[in-house]
Amino acid sequence: MSDPLLVEVARGRAVESAHRGAVAIVDAAGRAVVAIGDIDRRVFPRSAVKSIQQLPLVESGAADRYGFGNAELALACSSHNGEPRHVATARRMLASARRTETDLECGGHPPTDRAAADALVAAGGHWGRIHDNCSGKHAGFICLACGMGVEPRGYVKPEHPVQRAISAALADVTGADLGEPAVDGCSIPAYAIPLRNIAHGFARMVTGEGMSPSRAKAASRIVGAYFAEPFMIAGTGRFDTAILTAFRGRVFIKEGAEGVICAGLPELGLGVAIKCDDGASRAREVVMAAVIEVLLPGESARAALGVYGRPAIFDRNGAKVGELRPVEGLAAALRAS
Amino acid sequence: MSDPLLVEVARGRAVESAHRGAVAIVDAAGRAVVAIGDIDRRVFPRSAVKSIQQLPLVESGAADRYGFGNAELALACSSHNGEPRHVATARRMLASARRTETDLECGGHPPTDRAAADALVAAGGHWGRIHDNCSGKHAGFICLACGMGVEPRGYVKPEHPVQRAISAALADVTGADLGEPAVDGCSIPAYAIPLRNIAHGFARMVTGEGMSPSRAKAASRIVGAYFAEPFMIAGTGRFDTAILTAFRGRVFIKEGAEGVICAGLPELGLGVAIKCDDGASRAREVVMAAVIEVLLPGESARAALGVYGRPAIFDRNGAKVGELRPVEGLAAALRAS
Numbered sequence: 001m002s003d004p005l006l007v008e009v010a011r012g013r014a015v016e017s018a019h020r021g022a023v024a025i026v027d028a029a030g031r032a033v034v035a036i037g038d039i040d041r042r043v044f045p046r047s048a049v050k051s052i053q054q055l056p057l058v059e060s061g062a063a064d065r066y067g068f069g070n071a072e073l074a075l076a077c078s079s080h081n082g083e084p085r086h087v088a089t090a091r092r093m094l095a096s097a098r099r100t101e102t103d104l105e106c107g108g109h110p111p112t113d114r115a116a117a118d119a120l121v122a123a124g125g126h127w128g129r130i131h132d133n134c135s136g137k138h139a140g141f142i143c144l145a146c147g148m149g150v151e152p153r154g155y156v157k158p159e160h161p162v163q164r165a166i167s168a169a170l171a172d173v174t175g176a177d178l179g180e181p182a183v184d185g186c187s188i189p190a191y192a193i194p195l196r197n198i199a200h201g202f203a204r205m206v207t208g209e210g211m212s213p214s215r216a217k218a219a220s221r222i223v224g225a226y227f228a229e230p231f232m233i234a235g236t237g238r239f240d241t242a243i244l245t246a247f248r249g250r251v252f253i254k255e256g257a258e259g260v261i262c263a264g265l266p267e268l269g270l271g272v273a274i275k276c277d278d279g280a281s282r283a284r285e286v287v288m289a290a291v292i293e294v295l296l297p298g299e300s301a302r303a304a305l306g307v308y309g310r311p312a313i314f315d316r317n318g319a320k321v322g323e324l325r326p327v328e329g330l331a332a333a334l335r336a337s
Numbered sequence: 338m339s340d341p342l343l344v345e346v347a348r349g350r351a352v353e354s355a356h357r358g359a360v361a362i363v364d365a366a367g368r369a370v371v372a373i374g375d376i377d378r379r380v381f382p383r384s385a386v387k388s389i390q391q392l393p394l395v396e397s398g399a400a401d402r403y404g405f406g407n408a409e410l411a412l413a414c415s416s417h418n419g420e421p422r423h424v425a426t427a428r429r430m431l432a433s434a435r436r437t438e439t440d441l442e443c444g445g446h447p448p449t450d451r452a453a454a455d456a457l458v459a460a461g462g463h464w465g466r467i468h469d470n471c472s473g474k475h476a477g478f479i480c481l482a483c484g485m486g487v488e489p490r491g492y493v494k495p496e497h498p499v500q501r502a503i504s505a506a507l508a509d510v511t512g513a514d515l516g517e518p519a520v521d522g523c524s525i526p527a528y529a530i531p532l533r534n535i536a537h538g539f540a541r542m543v544t545g546e547g548m549s550p551s552r553a554k555a556a557s558r559i560v561g562a563y564f565a566e567p568f569m570i571a572g573t574g575r576f577d578t579a580i581l582t583a584f585r586g587r588v589f590i591k592e593g594a595e596g597v598i599c600a601g602l603p604e605l606g607l608g609v610a611i612k613c614d615d616g617a618s619r620a621r622e623v624v625m626a627a628v629i630e631v632l633l634p635g636e637s638a639r640a641a642l643g644v645y646g647r648p649a650i651f652d653r654n655g656a657k658v659g660e661l662r663p664v665e666g667l668a669a670a671l672r673a674s
Contacts, residue, residue: 012519013519019615183652258346279354315520315524316446317443317524
C-alpha cells in the first residue's frame, strides 16, 4: 500500500501524524472520474455496503410483509449508536417476525454513544446483542429469513440462504467477483472488493442504472429511508447522521470500519468510495468532506462541512491545540480528474 | 512522511489495513544502532517522556519531602486507567502537599478502564480531573511547585517555573533544542523532538550516562519505580503494565499518544523510540513487541510477547477473524542494523 497522503494531523505549527488512502469516484456506467491512489486494490467495504446487503429484504417482499417503514429500513442499514430509539426499533423489527434479540447472532458491545451506555449502567441494565451497532442489520437478516420461509438460525454463515441472497446482490450491484469471504466483526461474511467497484455500486444505488427494475425500485426505497431517517443510520454526534441531515436528498452516505466511507450523489449520478490505508476513522471523514465540498460546492455545503472538513483537536480543557485537514493539493487533485 | 510499512492488519487471508512508521534504537553515547524510516524527523513524544518530565520532582527533593514511594513516583509518570488504586494514589499525592483535585489543571475524561468507568456511573459518581489519565503527572507537577515554594496555579503554562524546570530536563536528557511548544491533551507544553534524540534520552535514563550524578540518581529511582509498580504506570489490560511485569527490570517502557512508544533496555544500554506515522496505538505495540523479541530473545520473551506481537482480531462472538502482525522483513531489518 503506497497510496498518497490525504490527511494531516497538526498540533500547533507541526504535523504530528498523517494518513494515506485511495479515492474512487465512479459514474453509473462504471467510468472512474476520479482515481487517487490504487482504486483497483481490493478493500473490505465493511458496514459501508449495508444498503446493498438489505436489497433482498425489500426485493423479497419481507420488508412489506413486516410493515417496515423508513425508520426500520434505515436501521437495517445502520451502524447505530445503541441509543434508546435504535434499540427500540430493532426490538420492534424482531417482534414483527415473532422473533427476539436472542435470535441475533451479532455478538454485542456497549452502546457506542457514551450517554446511552452510561444511562444503561445507571439503570442497572446490561449491554447485549441488541446494543450491537449491527443489530438493526441482523434484525433485517432475520426478517429476510422469515420472509423467505427459512429457519433463521445460522443466518451469518456464507452458505445460509440469507447470505447467498446478500452476496448475490453485492456481486450484482458492484459488478465484482467476490471470491472467498473473510469474517466481519458481527460474524457475517466480509468480501474484499476493488474500491472502483464499490464506488460503482454506490452510483448504481442512487441512479438505479444497470439494475433490474425491481432492484432499482428497492434501491430507491432504501436510499429514501436514509434521507428520511438520518438519525437511524448512526445517531447523536455521528458524521453520517450530520451529513445526511445537512445534505438531505443530496448525499447518500455510509461509513464502514477500518477507514472506509462511501457515498452516492444522486444529482451527479456518481458514487464515491474512500479507503484510508491505516484504517483510521478520523481521516475518512476529512477526505469525504473534501470530496463533498468539491462536488457539491455552495454556502450550505461550507457551513455543514466546516466542522468535519478541518476538525479541531482540543485539549481536555477545551482549548483548540490542533486540527485535522486535507493535505494541500487534495482539492485540486479531486477537481483535476 | 514516507516511512516504511511496519505492521499489517489481516482479515482472513487479505491485508485490510497497514501502518507505516520509524524506529530509532540508540545507545547512551547517542549512536543509532537501528534506524528504520526518518529518525531525524521531529515527533511529539507525548506521554512517553513522563519519566523525564518527573526528574525535577525527585531532584528538587519534593518527592522526599512529600514521602513519595514507588507507587507515587510511578503514578506521576503514568497514563493510568482511572482505576480505584490510581485515583486514590493521585488524591494521596495531592493531600501530602495540602492540595486537592480542584488544583489539577489537566481537564478530565471518564476512566479509560471500562469497568472502572461503569462502576463510577453505577455508584452515582461523576468523572472529573482526578480520573484523567494524566492526573498522577499533574499531581506530581503540583507537588513540585509546592516543593519549590512557588504558587502551583498556572503550572501548565510554558513560563511557569515548573514547566521551565521540566523543559530544561527534557532538553538536557534528549540533547535536543526543544523549540517552541505546542499544547498537549492535558494542556501542558508539548515539544517536538527528533526520534533519534528521544531514543537517546531513554538510553540515558536506564544507564545514567551523560547525566549529572544527581540527575542520574533521580533517573535510577524513577526507573526503579516503573519496575516496582507496573500497575501504576497504566493498569488492567494495558501493554505497558504487561511488559513491565513480564520483563521486570529488563524493559523500561512507556507509551505516548499518536502512535508513540519508547523503551530503555538497561542490560543493553539502549533506548528505543517508535512513531507510527498515522498515530495508531495498535501498531506501536506490535512494533515494540518485535523490537523486544529481537533484542531480548528467549523463551520468557516469546511467551510474554505472543499476545502483543501478533494480536488476534476477534469478531464479537469471540472467533478469531484476523490479526495484526509485523511486516515480513521487520525482524531482519531490526537485526541487520
